[in-house]
Structure formats: structure tokens, C-alpha cells
Amino acid sequence: MKIRTGIGYDVHQFAEGRKCILGGVDIPHSVGLLGHSDADVLCHAIADAVLGALGLPDIGYYFPPQDETIEGISSLDILKKCRALADEKGADLQNIDSSLIAEAPKVLPHLEAMKANISEALGLEPEDIGIKATTNETMGFVGRKEGIAAMATCCLIIQ
Numbered sequence: 001m002k003i004r005t006g007i008g009y010d011v012h013q014f015a016e017g018r019k020c021i022l023g024g025v026d027i028p029h030s031v032g033l034l035g036h037s038d039a040d041v042l043c044h045a046i047a048d049a050v051l052g053a054l055g056l057p058d059i060g061y062y063f064p065p066q067d068e069t070i071e072g073i074s075s076l077d078i079l080k081k082c083r084a085l086a087d088e089k090g091a092d093l094q095n096i097d098s099s100l101i102a103e104a105p106k107v108l109p110h111l112e113a114m115k116a117n118i119s120e121a122l123g124l125e126p127e128d129i130g131i132k133a134t135t136n137e138t139m140g141f142v143g144r145k146e147g148i149a150a151m152a153t154c155c156l157i158i159q
């Protein structure tokens with residue numbers, strides 16, 4: 001039996017006319033996040049954490065930004081693919097922890113809905129999903145409200 005961990009990090013910039021989807025929740029905000037997918041920066045960091053723990057290539061390998069067929073893809077579907085890859089490897093996902101670094105919007109009111117979406121996509125319980133949020137205290141690109149960053153870890157067991 002092996003206990004393995006993975007880490008993931010992602011950033012998406014704000015843009016007019018886009019949705020602000022975080023953890024599969026469409027959060028009301030004056031601007032949204034730019035991306036080829038739904039730009040769910042939290043799910044992308046979590047996907048890379050899971051893939052890293054599995055010892056597999058990263059999100060762009062499975063979902064290339066040049067692939068027109070995945071334009072606008074829900075990042076919850078990306079997490080479902082990660083779960084399927086874990087199943088193929090006989091890996092038991094244990095838990096996810098994550099942090100959002102965002103000056104706005106306030107995500108605290110949406111955390112439970114985000115955990116429900118992510119846990120369902122990964123086949124885990126909501127209590128196995130950690131999501132925290134912090135501002136960047138007005139510093140840097142996050143502090144200037146140019147975008148949102150996310151980081152995540154995953155722990156799994158492979159028999």
C-alpha cells in the first residue's frame with residue numbers, strides 16, 4: 001500500500017461577459033473568469049492535484065486548450081475524468097484540500113455548494129473536501145482584482 005499526495009495550482013484572469021464559476025457554482029460577480037473551458041480555477045487546481053498524486057500528466061494533457069470540442073467544458077466533468085483515471089489505477093482518493101486567493105467575490109457563502117459539487121464529481125464525501133479562501137491583502141495581480149488563483153492538494157492510497 002502506498003499513500004501518495006499531489007499538488008495543483010492555477011490562475012485565471014477576470015474578463016467582462018464571462019461567468020465566475022468556482023467549484024461548479026456560478027457566483028454572481030461583476031466580471032467572470034476567462035478560459036477555453038468554464039475557467040473554474042478551483043477545479044483545475046484540484047484536477048492537477050489528483051493527477052499529480054496518480055503520477056499522471058497534467059490537465060492540459062487530457063484536455064488540450066487547442067481542442068475545439070471541449071470549448072466551454074464544465075470543469076466538474078474534468079474532475080469526473082480524474083476520478084475515472086483514479087479508478088483505472090485502483091487508487092482510493094482520500095481527501096482534497098484547497099485555497100482560493102481572490103480579492104473578490106466573497107466565496108464563503110458558496111463553500112457548501114462548491115464542496116457538494118466537487119465531492120460528487122470525485123466520488124467523495126463533502127467533508128473530504130477542504131476549501132478555504134483568502135484575499136491577497138490588495139497586493140499583486142490578485143490584489144488588483146485582475147484574476148483569481150487557486151491551489152490544492154490531494155491524498156490517495158494505491159494498493
Ligand SMILES: Nc1ccn([C@@H]2O[C@H](COP(=O)(O)O)[C@@H](O)[C@H]2O)c(=O)n1
Nearest residue numbers: 102103104105106107108133134135136
Ligand atoms: N474571496 C474571498 C476572500 C476571503 N474570504 C473570507 O474572508 C476571510 C478573511 O480574508 P482575509 O484575506 O482578509 O484574511 C477569509 O478567511 C475567508 O473566510 C472569502 O469568503 N472570499
Ligand SMILES: C[C@@]1(CO)OP(=O)(O)OP(=O)(O)OC[C@H]1O
Nearest residue numbers: 035036037044059060063064065
Ligand atoms: C481544461 C483547460 C482546457 O483548455 O482549460 P482552460 O480554460 O484553458 O484553463 P487552464 O487552467 O489555463 O488550462 C487547463 C486546460 O487544459
